[in-house]
Amino acid sequence: MKKNFDTRETREGATRLTLPVPSFCDHSKEFGERGPGIKDGTVFYNPAMTMSRDISIAACRLLAETSKRPMRILDGLAASGARAVRIANECGCGIDVVANDISENAVRIIEENVRLNSLENVTITRRDLNALLVSDHFDYIDVDPFGSPALFVDNCFRAINRDGVLAITATDTAPLCGTYAKVCLRRYGARPMRNVGMHEHGIRILLGFIAREGAKHDRAIEPLFSYCSDHYFRTYVRVRKGRTAAANGLANIGYLEKREGAGYEAIKHPHELQGREYAGPLWLGELHEKEFVEGLLRIIPQMTLDKREKAIKLLEIARGEIGMPPFHYTTDEISSVAKTQPMPTGLLLERLREAGFAAARSHFSPKAFKTDADFDSLLRIFKKEGRV
Numbered sequence: 329m330k331k332n333f334d335t336r337e338t339r340e341g342a343t344r345l346t347l348p349v350p351s352f353c354d355h356s357k358e359f360g361e362r363g364p365g366i367k368d369g370t371v372f373y374n375p376a377m378t379m380s381r382d383i384s385i386a387a388c389r390l391l392a393e394t395s396k397r398p399m400r401i402l403d404g405l406a407a408s409g410a411r412a413v414r415i416a417n418e419c420g421c422g423i424d425v426v427a428n429d430i431s432e433n434a435v436r437i438i439e440e441n442v443r444l445n446s447l448e449n450v451t452i453t454r455r456d457l458n459a460l461l462v463s464d465h466f467d468y469i470d471v472d473p474f475g476s477p478a479l480f481v482d483n484c485f486r487a488i489n490r491d492g493v494l495a496i497t498a499t500d501t502a503p504l505c506g507t508y509a510k511v512c513l514r515r516y517g518a519r520p521m522r523n524v525g526m527h528e529h530g531i532r533i534l535l536g537f538i539a540r541e542g543a544k545h546d547r548a549i550e551p552l553f554s555y556c557s558d559h560y561f562r563t564y565v566r567v568r569k570g571r572t573a574a575a576n577g578l579a580n581i582g583y584l585e586k587r588e589g590a591g592y593e594a595i596k597h598p599h600e601l602q603g604r605e606y607a608g609p610l611w612l613g614e615l616h617e618k619e620f621v622e623g624l625l626r627i628i629p630q631m632t633l634d635k636r637e638k639a640i641k642l643l644e645i646a647r648g649e650i651g652m653p654p655f656h657y658t659t660d661e662i663s664s665v666a667k668t669q670p671m672p673t674g675l676l677l678e679r680l681r682e683a684g685f686a687a688a689r690s691h692f693s694p695k696a697f698k699t700d701a702d703f704d705s706l707l708r709i710f711k712k713e714g715r716v
């Protein structure tokens with residue numbers, strides 16, 4: 329079938345890709361430096377998502393390494409096929425990939441990309457993702473939409489095999505971070521909170537939503553790696569089967585209350601929140617699993633990935649977040665409450681540890697950190713060190 333738009337060849341990771349020509353234009357003026365990317369009515373491709381694709385390829389490779397059977401992988405919203413074709417090409421053996429997109433033009437480009445890389449382990453389908461999810465089963469399902477994944481999550485739990493992994497992106501950060509609170513409530517059934525910590529609340533609202541959708545199906549989630557980067561949220565979760573697991577999993581759902589000038593509190597019961605500033609229901613459990621993050625850190629340095637260094641830095645910070653409270657602060661935020669000069673994050677972490685607290689950087693921003701110190705101790709350390 330002939331395409332009704334021009335394409336040009338490029339490369340991402342170790343894979344050759346044909347992409348629609350507008351993708352190569354300078355869109356920075358139109359869309360800003362980091363996205364939302366290129367959406368020209370033909371086929372969507374966003375160069376700002378390269379690291380997201382890099383990490384998913386490493387994730388599939390890691391999962392395939394430990395899988396006892398050949399893995400069935402679905403890229404449910406494949407667009408150009410950049411992700412699906414790269415997974416098929418760069419993960420080694422032991423995987424079969426289904427690349428699905430409802431758009432006819434997308435399917436044509438995926439076909440071309442499969443041919444270009446001489447791949448035999450990709451099946452291309454052109455279906456509504458929800459229809460596909462109720463009629464097939466996979467070990468790994470990637471839902472990477474332009475916008476919210478909310479409409480697909482329920483059916484992902486129908487289609488995922490026992491102990492399978494869901495990889496879900498949300499680019500609707502404005503609702504999740506509280507710019508459009510009503511939209512967040514409608515899509516995710518949760519109230520966001522717009523402040524310095526909003527990106528962490530946002531990804532936890534997304535995870536809380538995924539956990540509740542899974543619980544309907546007697547499925548529990550175990551977050552493997554969840555992060556915020558550029559203009560999107562992304563999470564990898566393992567899905568466990570069982571009523572008890574699902575019920576226990578919901579113990580991780582709660583609320584975050586922000587106290588004026590006095591930090592956060594994680595709260596389990598909504599009746600404690602009346603009249604307070606809060607976000608939730610959201611996921612209060614871990615964002616990452618140590619073994620998975622360390623697995624990625626082991627294999628990524630061996631791979632040809634365009635955003636390898638950026639991914640490694642992100643994963644190293646994520647590893648430090650494990651075991652920490654479900655919120656972070658920034659040094660700027662604390663200095664404004666303490667009325668002192670900002671303190672370098674590295675120095676603050678050192679002082680907190682010297683005082684016997686756990687402390688680590690957080691990936692949500694360069695000045696973000698997590699600690700188990702109570703807010704008063706945090707202020708005391710800050711005031712002692714910071715210049716007024």
Ligand code: SAH
Binds near residue numbers: 404408409429
């Ligand atoms: N994951 C891609 C980007 C996807 S953009 C990447 O990494 O490059 C979103 C894609 O979803 C579009 O190509 C659109 O055609 C497709 N889409 C939207 N709704 C769909 C649906 N209900 N079923 C299947 N595909 C859909």
